[in-house]
Amino acid sequence: MSAKEKGDEAYNIGDYTKAINYYSLAINNAPSNSILLSSRAKSYYKKFDNDENVTPNQWKRVIEDCTSALNLDKSNYDALYYGGLTMFFQLKKEDKGLKMLENAYATSMGNARKFRQYSLPQEIYQSILRARKTIKQAEFEQSIQSSNPLYKKLMVLLEKDYQNQIDAVYSKNVPKEVLDDYTIKITMQRISDIKDLNSVFSNNFNSALLQKHDPPDHLCDPISLNLFHDPVITPSGQSFEKSWLWQHLSANEVDPLTRQKLTKEQCYPNLGLKLCVDEYIEVYGISTDL
Template identity: 30%
Template sequence: MVNGVSSAAEQAEQLKQDGNLYFKKNRLGAAIDAYTEAITLCPNVPVYFTNRALCHRKRNEWARVEEDCMRAVRLDPKSVKGHYMLGLALLQRENYAEGIKALERALDLGRGAHPNSYMVEEIWQELASAKYKEWVHESAKRTLALQKLEKSCEIALQEKLVHDLSHMMDDTDEVFSSTSEQLAALKLIFSKAAEADKPTDVPDYLCCKITLDIFRDPVITPSGLTYERAIILDHLEKVGKFDPITREPLHPSQLVPNLAIKEAVGAYLEKHGWAYKMD
């Protein structure tokens, strides 16, 4: 029995390798067949499902991507690729809430395992794009609702003016003046209400001193400076073990998550979704 299980596992692993080779040659059908055979032999290995999902993704078969990734994350709740592609599949059918949740999970897991990997950056870009699209959608709804409400208020004030004028003979100038002031105040109020959806400059303290972009995963150095984790790790690896601004010696182990800034960035993005826009 043990030999049988071992043999099945070995066959499945060989099929995965075959699938990987087919995938590199863009023979997606053959790759899918190989991964499917591997799954038949060993249905509890999550990477077989994520590999097959990647093939479906290249074919734009998003329902199958979602199905395979759902199975993968059930088998391995810490599967970065599983949560990532699941998020993409959910976004394809405009399930923004669940899609964004899956991408956020993938981002958290990716940062913990490989903080400066290409996949973490890729996940962030997809998440930021989804968040920005969600903001555009919600912003349009808010703008329309404010415009309708402002128009209704203007109509109500105009109707009140007509009513007041019809019941008085004197001091009409005062009534006109009062209505004008109310209309001006109304316009100011609705103008301020719309300001939250108008892009402005992101505060400097929420931006990395190297990239000048809003923080994604901020870390603080012993000297008190805060950098984007992936950027400072890349600097330490490729340029040298020193702080790029203070020039003091700096090692990756000395970097500490800046939770205060991370929370501030989260709160800022929650109120200003336009800041997710990628240049």
């Protein structure tokens, strides 16, 4: 069994550290293999995900591997996807991250014949919706912060209280490890307090209107029930999210609603509907559960 095969096996059982080691060994023997680089990047991402102690420098390992993989093969959708996830959600480079995610979706659909199932494009589609929801939520919270005098006053009080606590602990003669531990606790409490403050000010009438506004049915894919991202229209006039429809057609080439024979070549992008979805998101954000 080759080092790559051992890496794939370790990845599939969730042993990401072992997968990274095997992929690294394989890369040493084949440094120009784009798939090996993106496989290691994916393993790094899975290992680091949900670990609050991972540093930005560690996350940059994902970006480095993804960048190297894309330099070798611009159509490597795994490199685009995991690079985009890392850029957007971990390194907070939202514009670049979202662009990479959208490129990953388009590229994965362009290589659709390689898939037996369309789970990866569907996963990317969900991540794009999650990213757009994150952007709208940040914009909304920023509008609250900039327009509400009471919010600003409370933020000033929080910052003063935080600084007073830091000054108090530094004024005491305690061991450095105790000092560091207490400083971390104060900082984590500050972050929690700010989140609570944002939540309180978000729970007003305008927020309810913005965040609890259910999208109309015609803007949602009838298969996944989520907002469209890349809608295509069938000869019957019904629109579907592309990745979900392609999944259906890979098993049975009939229209999901009319049951008439349907092929991918008969479907076309619904640009007007996509524009309507983009305008809806601009006004209301994304309220679907992702």
